[in-house]
Amino acid sequence: MEQDPRIAGAISLVVGHPTRQWTVAELAKSLELSPSYLRHLFVSCLGVPPAKFLKATRLQKAELLLRTSTMQIKTIMREVGFGDPSHFARDFAKQFGASPANYRERVVRRGRASETAHTKVNRPIATDK
Numbered sequence: 001m002e003q004d005p006r007i008a009g010a011i012s013l014v015v016g017h018p019t020r021q022w023t024v025a026e027l028a029k030s031l032e033l034s035p036s037y038l039r040h041l042f043v044s045c046l047g048v049p050p051a052k053f054l055k056a057t058r059l060q061k062a063e064l065l066l067r068t069s070t071m072q073i074k075t076i077m078r079e080v081g082f083g084d085p086s087h088f089a090r091d092f093a094k095q096f097g098a099s100p101a102n103y104r105e106r107v108v109r110r111g112r113a114s115e116t117a118h119t120k121v122n123r124p125i126a127t128d129k
Contacts, residue, residue: 006031007045009093014057019081024050058082059095066104073100 009031014022027050028038042050058080065076074085077100082088092100 004041004045006033006038007041010042010050011053014054018058018061019079021081021083022054027054036080055091056095059092062092062100063096063103066100069105073104076100 010027013027013030024035024038028035031038033041039049042048042053046053048056061080062076062082065071066073067077069076071079076086077083082091084089090097092098092103096103100107
């Protein structure tokens, strides 16, 4: 099935307002659709129901912020629309295999390792002259 423009509208709303606690009913109403038809469109076009899409979108944004910013994890959690820290940590770990703190630590460590490797490769060779 070709991408339905209403799905593109739903994606635009979700991505454009990540902190909003969208429900399927609110999203459907914004698009002038019934909740059941919106679910049908999501599953037929994207392969997932709207609620799963909403959660995945929030978690992907959180992963990006953990990787690219120095924002506190609680701030990131609120920025992407989660209100409960334990719920956020559990969902994040389920999708990315580590808690937000451990994930960030791993990414930072990996970044330092690649910087160190880069520095070693480009470091001039010392000579005893």
